Amino acid sequence: MNPYLSLLFPFFLVAITIRNVWPQKMGLKAFAALYALMVCAALPIPLLTFKQYGLFCVLLAVCLYGLITDRDTRPENICMTFFGLVFAIILDNVSSGLRSLLPFEIPGENPYAAFCDAALRVILTYAVTLLCGKAIRRKLLNRKGLWQIQQVWYLIDVALLLLFILYFLHTGVRADMVSAAGLIYYNAVFFAGYLLVAVFLALMMQRARHEKMRTETRQRAFQDLQEYTRSLEAMYDGLRSFKHDYINILSSLSGYIENGDMEKLRGFFEEKILPTKNLITQGDYKLNQLGNIAVLEIKSLLSAKMIYAHEMGIDVTIDIPDHITCFFVDTVDLARILGIFLDNAVEAALETAHPEVGLNIIRNPDTVAVVISNSLQDSGLALHKLNRQGFTTKAGHQGIGLANAQRLIRSYENILWETTVQDGCFTQYMEIVRGKE
Amino acid sequence: MLHIFVCEDDAVQRKTVVRTIYNTVLIEGLDMRLVLDTADPCELLEAVRASRETGIYFLDIDLKCDMNGMKLAQQIRKLDPRCFIIFITAHSELSYMTFQYRVEAMDFILKDNPAEAGVKIRECLFHAWERHTLQTNKVHKTYTIEIGERKISVDYQDILFFETSGNVHKVVLHAKDRQIEFPGTMKELESALDDGFVRCHRSFLVNRNNIKEVDTKNRIIYLVNGETCLMSTRMRKEI
Structure with a gap:
């Protein structure tokens, strides 16, 4: 029989198996394409000395197919390709075993019997794989728990790929009757492959870590923003209740005026109306100005720190007159720097009799200026010692905050950073210039 | 000789400010002169263009006009780079720091407490005088960092x-x-x-x-x- 034709049938079985365990529904067209691809990839097999290499070719072709189609389940596709292949081989072995148990021989020359045998095998394969495929889809491909993480699938893929490479190489080497040079060659190939896989794994891990960090930052930003919204609502409620009082005040005022009772009016004014001045100025720390910052991470960080400072009884001034969409530096770095500065400002301010913290962000055509100031207890603080690693004014702290901030700022060439101590006021000032790109 | 300018849209408050300035200059014998008090920022700018002396400017922020105090101050700063700008305002919508940053405002007087405002006006006049004499008598060499x-x-x-x-x-x-x-x-x-x-x-x-x-x-x-x-x-x- 023609070697090419003899390949068609087993590959048909393999294709059926893969179709049935495929993570997504595979239509007739896609199945035809897959089968055609496999046969094409298998074409060089009869020419090769070692058939195993040919199989490897087919495997790669199917993997490629999995990568190109159904992109949202890529790693699963590849995994299922491996699985399908192994599964097909096992089924074939089982069916051969079963056939050998039969009490009669299947006559090889009889085309009718051969056809029956082939049909039976196709039906058997189809039924078994369909059942298994359904079970697998329900158990593994349901995208729940561990299986929803793409990296897990990639890991499985890599492990399977390694296994296959090992298997093929092993059989290949055995068939080659190993010369020393050959052995070195195979080893080299194997280790190169292994290295590739390791690099790939490392990259995957790196990406997973990055992803996790991003989610965490997002989560924290979200929580801070919720706090910010709550504060704004509280402020609004306060204002509303004041509005309500205001009407009452007006009506009592008009009552006194109608009666022409100047003395009582004066008393009422001094007792009831003047104190409302404090009501307006107090607690109004212009948190709403943070709404001018369009960078979510920065906004949430600033709101969290400022709300905290306000709750600690610090007189907080926030002033952000312009809408700011971009800070010209990496947001994560800037958030870290600002976090350090604000923490320090709050702590230093709390040591003073009238704690004050000011936050000021100003946008210019080409720069963004950030000014963080706080009241300072004059204790002969030496400015030049401040940024040193290990310098701290607080017991039980390591003094790495400012040193870290310095390192971060230094890595940017477009930041000017000024630290000033003047008249009991400590100021951190940063001017960030738009990058040249 | 320093020239003093006042720009304030509320006539009553303007009078109070002017009186305080006038008294201070007279009593302390400072070498200053009140040149103009007005409600119109354009008139003020005209006067600044005509003036050759360094000025002290007391400006309201909300001028009920298309030009607010901040823009006015920026214009003045261009015409008279060594001037002293002091803001007098009722609302602290913008904090002192922004003004200091933008136009190097010398001070920021809140007018909700008239007595305190009077004291601060006096202080500002003294302070401006001090800085002015220092600037003219001693020439400092300075190193200037430019960014943006x-x-x-x-x-x-x-x-x-x-x-x-x-x-x-x-x-x-x-x-x-x-x-x-x-x-x-x-x-x-x-x-x-x-x-x-x-x-x-x-x-x-x-x-x-x-x-x-x-x-x-x-x-x-x-x-x-x-x-x-x-x-x-x-x-x-x-x-």
């Missing part, structure tokens, strides 16, 4: 030394009560500064006038505020 459209000037006498940072393109300026890290290189600095500054070490450029003592044995330079910088053997004879 912002300029930061530091008097030579306040500078202790420059130091390289970990970043090749950034330098740290150490002054008496401030520290500035800015984009620049030592080479640029050396050519920009005068002889008062000595390159005592590969990574230090020290102000000769602010050195307290030199420890030649350990090759350390002590500065007036207790900071130290290093000195290389090769550069020793320079100091």
Whole structure:
């Protein structure tokens, strides 16, 4: 029989198996394409000395197919390709075993019997794989728990790929009757492959870590923003209740005026109306100005720190007159720097009799200026010692905050950073210039 | 002679401010003159264009006009760069810091407490006078850092030394009560500064006038505020 034709049938079985365990529904067209691809990839097999290499070719072709189609389940596709292949081989072995148990021989020359045998095998394969495929889809491909993480699938893929490479190489080497040079060659190939896989794994891990960090930052930003919204609502409620009082005040005022009772009016004014001045100025720390910052991470960080400072009884001034969409530096770095500065400002301010913290962000055509100031207890603080690693004014702290901030700022060439101590006021000032790109 | 200008849209409040200024100048015998009080910022700008003297400006922020106090102040600053600008306002929608940053406002007077406002106006006049005489009598040499459209000037006498940072393109300026890290290189600095500054070490450029003592044995330079910088053997004879 023609070697090419003899390949068609087993590959048909393999294709059926893969179709049935495929993570997504595979239509007739896609199945035809897959089968055609496999046969094409298998074409060089009869020419090769070692058939195993040919199989490897087919495997790669199917993997490629999995990568190109159904992109949202890529790693699963590849995994299922491996699985399908192994599964097909096992089924074939089982069916051969079963056939050998039969009490009669299947006559090889009889085309009718051969056809029956082939049909039976196709039906058997189809039924078994369909059942298994359904079970697998329900158990593994349901995208729940561990299986929803793409990296897990990639890991499985890599492990399977390694296994296959090992298997093929092993059989290949055995068939080659190993010369020393050959052995070195195979080893080299194997280790190169292994290295590739390791690099790939490392990259995957790196990406997973990055992803996790991003989610965490997002989560924290979200929580801070919720706090910010709550504060704004509280402020609004306060204002509303004041509005309500205001009407009452007006009506009592008009009552006194109608009666022409100047003395009582004066008393009422001094007792009831003047104190409302404090009501307006107090607690109004212009948190709403943070709404001018369009960078979510920065906004949430600033709101969290400022709300905290306000709750600690610090007189907080926030002033952000312009809408700011971009800070010209990496947001994560800037958030870290600002976090350090604000923490320090709050702590230093709390040591003073009238704690004050000011936050000021100003946008210019080409720069963004950030000014963080706080009241300072004059204790002969030496400015030049401040940024040193290990310098701290607080017991039980390591003094790495400012040193870290310095390192971060230094890595940017477009930041000017000024630290000033003047008249009991400590100021951190940063001017960030738009990058040249 | 300093010229005083007032721009305030509320006539009653303007009168109060003017009276305070007038009294202060008269009683203290300051060399100042109230030139104009108006509600119209355009009229004020015309007067500034005509004037040749340095001015002191008391401005309201909300002028009930298409030009607010901030824009007015920016215009004035262009016409009269060495002027003194003081804001008088009822609302603190914008904080002092923004004004200081934008137009180098000297002070910020809240008019919700008239008595306190009067005291502050007096203080501002004195303060402006002091700074004015200082500026005219003594010519300071200053080093100016430019970044974007912002300029930061530091008097030579306040500078202790420059130091390289970990970043090749950034330098740290150490002054008496401030520290500035800015984009620049030592080479640029050396050519920009005068002889008062000595390159005592590969990574230090020290102000000769602010050195307290030199420890030649350990090759350390002590500065007036207790900071130290290093000195290389090769550069020793320079100091």
